[in-house]
Amino acid sequence: MTSIAWSLVEVAARLLERNEREAVLGDLVETREGEWEGLLGILGLAVRRQLMLWKNWRPWLASFGLALPCSLLLMGFSLSISQTYQGLINSTLFKGSGIVLGPGCALLLCNVLLLVAWSWTGGFVMGSMSRRTVRVSIALSFAPCVFCLTRFHVESLSRFCLLLFLLPAAWGVRRGLQIARIRLRSAVVLAATITVLTIPAWSSNGSWIPNWALSWPAWYLVATASRSAASKEEKRWRIS
Structure with a gap:
């Protein structure tokens, strides 16, 4: 040969x-x-x-219901955080040796936590839902990133500000490939925290749509963890 x-x-x-x-x-x-x-x-x-x-529904949901749309939403949210941070820094007042932050610091922190949580849970679900097609899901996540990077025209910001979600998302994918699900208590705490963090944006018209689109992976983790816990309890009941 x-x-x-x-x-x-x-x-x-x-x-x-x-x-x-x-x-x-x-x-x-x-x-x-x-x-x-x-x-x-x-x-x-x-x-x-x-x-x-691809005869199963899981690869389709992981790729076209999660990876592709969520990467677009997370890029927009990353840009929003970058603009908020830039405005916050520009409004910072220096008085003597102290620093007085401008308004919006608490909202910025809330948004950063949301970005990390949304990215991690989305990555985890993508990795655990369909492990054997995860490469396709990753490719569908990167495709809009490349498209938006080549067309980014905000002079005051680096184009890489669109990719703030990549590190926590990659971490989530890795954990999702390692373990199928997380414990029910951890899943409930994570989903509840994400939901609470989205409350400040509920007053904005239409903002609940992307919020819930990015939050459903967290509640999917709750559903899978709950189903697993119920199955284990049923097995224990049968043994006893």
Whole structure:
């Protein structure tokens, strides 16, 4: 087998699960099938495996109901926080050796906490809801980011202010891939805290729509944790 063709086969095999990848590569070596035929066969198998995953509703919700719309909303919220911070700094008054902050400091802190909480919960749900299609969800999250970065024209702000949500979101995705769900008590506290933090914006017309669009992952965690707790309690009841 030529090194270049076999390298392409090995790269394509990475699209498969580890156990299946090893079996397929072993079969190719034993049967001495042509490299290009083997490459096409692996790609076809990988496509079929991916299509089977999308028969379930979870990948669709994780990708098109969470990753894509929430990345757009979180970019807008990141920009709002950056503008609020800039206005707050410009209104800061220096009196002697002390600093008197302008109005809106408490609201800024509330918004920062909301951004972190929304980003983390969204990332966690995206990672835990459909782990095997998480790469598609990540790609759909980055697509609007790249689009908006290339068209950002606010001279007083860096274009990277749109990406304030990325670090907590990446943290959430990592945790979601590691564990399927969090404890019920933690989920309830997190969801309740997010809901309380959105209260100051309820008076604004139409703001409740993006707020609830970004808050539903937290309450989804409550629902999954509650269902898990109920299942464990039922098992204990049956054993006893």
